[in-house]
Amino acid sequence: MDRRAAKSLRQRPQRPPAADGGPEVLEFTEVAVPAPQAGEVLVNVGAVALNNTDLWTREGAYGRPDDPKALSGWRGPIDFPRIQGADVAGRVAAVGTSITGGLVGRRVVIDPAIYDTTGPDAHPVGLMGSERDGGYAEYVTAPLERVHDVTESPLTDDQLATLPTAYGTALGMIERGQLRAGETALVTGASGGVGLALVQIARARGAHVLAVSSGSKIDAVRAAGAHDVIDRAGDIPEQVRAVAPEGMGVVLDVVAGELVGEGLPLLREGGRWVIAGALGGYDVAFDVRRLYLHNAQVIGSSMHTPAYFGLLMDLARRAEVQPVVAAAFPLDQAAQAQGELSRREHVGKIVMHP
Template sequence: MGAPETMRAVRIAEHGGPEVLEPAEVAVPVPQAGEVLVEVGAVALNNTDLWTREGAYGRPGDPKALSGWRGPIGFPRIQGADVAGRVVAVGAGVDGGLTGRRVVVDPAIYDGDGPDANPVGLMGSERDGGYAEYVTAPATRVHDVTESPLTDDQLATLPTAYGTALGMIERGRLTRGETVLVSGASGGVGIALIQIARARGAKVLAISSGPKIGAVRDAGAHEVLDRARDIPEQIRAAAPEGIDVVAGDLVGEVLPLLREGGRWVVAGALGGYDVTFDVRRLYLHNAQVIGSAMHTPTHFGLLMDLARRGEIQPVIAARFPLDQAAEAQEELARRGHVGKIVMRP
């Protein structure tokens, strides 16, 4: 099969607005020992793409510093964490049987080789990603999903959004019969949380607004709460016995509605990074605040099992060609959509 010598890609050479996304003709990367070369079938967009491009992650002790996910980025950088495609070449020491297989790439760069390793870097940030026709990845991080009934577009939506959601659900120890509250339910992670929590047998309450409410209900939420109305009042009506797990922001007003031993799992800062709450509601009720950055290798393996069996149905909000990456990111930033935005090289 093989690959050509050059490819189309979209890179950033500095932090800034959508205008720093530059189409380029670059050399196709060569898979090193232990790596594979993947022809990109689809790449999904994430808030991480916007924050990385803007340098919005801050640094310890300096929250306003321009920074990538885990520190300074090496420019120029090809963005894009979420890739589905086919293996077209393998590096030294890699089983040639992977060639031709349909795969999803785990974009995390881990702090170790164990099953519970933590992500300390991300494809598209700490190494080149999938805003391109081809991308390399460690062979240990590509998962064969040839048998999955999902399309490449759907598979590409899984790594960051569904990986983050599954990490939240696992770290929050959500079990069958419990009640989970999903805030920001119309986004990629929100829809993923709803679908995975439903598959787990939990009761799902979701917060959304306006025209998105119907789509969030269609995604599987048992009850959709209107952000424009009194949230605590709606929660008390929908779950008088309280909430077991909160997935997302809203801590101040929702913390008193957690059950004894309830868990609040945070995986982002879209609602702002400066949060105030009454710490007495935390310790008097044995509640927990849990930070959750993406997923572990174990979590990602569980996610790929769901994908092979087709037990989740990702929602595609829009599709763009690769050369419209700036427009695709602007669409993502407007937050008018439900589900995931994908690009097809």
């Protein structure tokens, strides 16, 4: 690859300057094409998907263990300027030294996680677009072991870009919650990126899927695979009892808040409540007797492991899930795209094209 020719391209990724804040802190600018280091791959971005973590990283909304209201990124302070964007699908443009095997030109998806150790069961402790530069750009680099060849997948680049964070988080929740075929699963926030992924993967696993949604989104959630849809505007526990009086085997929850305390009695004996978000509030209280007297579990789940991401890429190659793309924006409209995401009026995922 001619580095000089590449540098002449309009390298204009989205960068927040040295401050947390609203969409106004996003700056559209030019930077040099990153050079892949030894063991790294340079990817020409075809599509990048948006996630709630983009909003919360930009806002510094994650808090710290010692101060829940402190401005902070996912795992601590963010070094600005930072190119956002965790979810990338594209083609390999160049490789660093020591890499062989004809990867250039292959279509790939990047695992955006930064792990705490090596091995298939490592935990994510950082994220592309947060702890290192991401895919709101024409080019991004990634370690070779995080680049997955999906050239043969029938999914589009837009669909592939939706997978890493949303579907990776969903698969991590389902695996950690040990969802089994024939069990009843309740999915909260079912019209969002992770929620819709949970509905699709749980249905593919053979679960009976109940989903919480509302208004015009209900039909889309049902079309994604939900057997029954619970109206968020009503009494959720009462509706669940009406359609599933035997109780839930697993609750796959990205909302948390008051629903945890209200809904814990809905679990069957040995049931699991898996939490991977706090859209409804992070300050949770529940009757602990409903936990230990029924051998129930409350499980925290943050994204995926390398092994889970490998399973996800197998699903992508076989197109066993069909991601829903709600809207696509050009990269220079990143502020508008994040505004659309924050309004939560869409079903599925929002993507951008460099």
